Amino acid sequence: xxxxxxxxxxxxxxxxxxxxxxxxxxxxxxxxxxxxxxxxxxxxxxxxxxxxxxxxxxxxxxxxxxxxxxxxxxxxxxxxxxxxxxxxxxxxxxxxxxxxxxxxxxxxxxxxxxxxxxxxxxxxxxxxxxxxxxxxxxxxxxxxxxxxxxxxxxxxxxxxxxxxxxxxxxxxxxxxxxxxxxxxxxxxxxxxxxxxxxxxxxxxx
Numbered sequence: 001x002x003x004x005x006x007x008x009x010x011x012x013x014x015x016x017x018x019x020x021x022x023x024x025x026x027x028x029x030x031x032x033x034x035x036x037x038x039x040x041x042x043x044x045x046x047x048x049x050x051x052x053x054x055x056x057x058x059x060x061x062x063x064x065x066x067x068x069x070x071x072x073x074x075x076x077x078x079x080x081x082x083x084x085x086x087x088x089x090x091x092x093x094x095x096x097x098x099x100x101x102x103x104x105x106x107x108x109x110x111x112x113x114x115x116x117x118x119x120x121x122x123x124x125x126x127x128x129x130x131x132x133x134x135x136x137x138x139x140x141x142x143x144x145x146x147x148x149x150x151x152x153x154x155x156x157x158x159x160x161x162x163x164x165x166x167x168x169x170x171x172x173x174x175x176x177x178x179x180x181x182x183x184x185x186x187x188x189x190x191x192x193x194x195x196x197x198x199x200x201x202x203x204x205x
Contacts (some may be wrong), residue, residue, distance in 0.1 A: 003172075019037055024114060025130065029065065036113075052155070060107060061166060061167060062163045062166060062167065063163075064194075065163075065167050065169070065187045065194055066161050066163055066169065068187070068194045069161050069169060069171060069187075070159070070161060072084065072088070072092060073156065073159045075154065077095050077154075080154055080155055080156075081156070081157070081158075082156035082157070082158065082159045082173075083153060083154045083155075083156060084153040084154075084155060084156065084173075085090075085153065085154075086148075089144065089145055092145070092196055093145075093195060093196045093197070093198070094188060094190065094195045094197045095199075096132070096194075097133070097196060097198060097199075098199050100129055100132070100133050101143055101144060101145075103125055103128065103129065104125075104135075104136040104143045105143045105144070106121065106137070106169040107121060107122055107125050108137070108138060108143060109143050132202065133198060140202075142181070142200075142201035142203065144201075145183070145196065145199050146171065146172065146173050146181055146183050146199070146201055147175070147179070147181035147183075147201050147203060152175065155175075155176065156174070156175055156176075157172075157174045157175060157176040158172075158174040159171065159172070159173055159174070160181050164184075167186065167187040167188065167194075168184070168185070168186050168187075169184075169185045169187070170182065170183070170184060170185075171183040172186075173178065178205075179203070180203065180204050180205070181200070181201050181202065181204065182199075182202050182204050183199055183200070183201045183202075184199065185198070185199045185201050186198040186199070
């Protein structure tokens with residue numbers, strides 16, 4: 001009888017230990033799962049925060065660029081509504097884009113090239129700029145920024161600036177008298193300042 005009692009007692013203790021171990025393992029598994037879930041949520045939140053910040057920075061970029069473009073049409077005399085000063089043109093552009101405008105003017109604008117010099121000049125122009133900017137042609141693109149309207153740039157009637165992508169804008173300029181231009185403008189940042197790195201201008205009706 002005593003022998004059987006010891007046997008049952010041993011079995012009971014073994015069963016109790018097993019149950020306790022299983023309970024402890026269940027608690028441990030639950031804790032690990034909860035921590036894993038917490039890390040997962042934390043990573044997701046971090047990724048969402050990064051995405052939000054990137055969108056915010058891009059939006060600020062876009063709005064700051066638009067404000068910069070609006071500012072270059074400010075009149076010094078405060079009397080006229082919109083102005084654009086030709087003497088500021090060079091400093092508003094990157095060096096390479098300003099040089100591109102000069103080279104384009106030599107080919108498609110007022111040029112001192114002779115008939116014999118012209119073909120070689122066109123070839124050099126194409127070799128120099130083909131992989132950098134869309135090339136000007138006789139029918140596509142005004143050479144200088146925003147068109148010139150007979151150089152009457154201090155009596156502009158209206159300017160509209162519409163963001164199209166990051167630091168890309170459509171700029172519509174109404175000079176009055178039926179003269180209007182549509183300008184596709186790309187800005188870049190140089191040393192903390194915006195510069196025009198591309199502008200193609202077409203006259204519209």
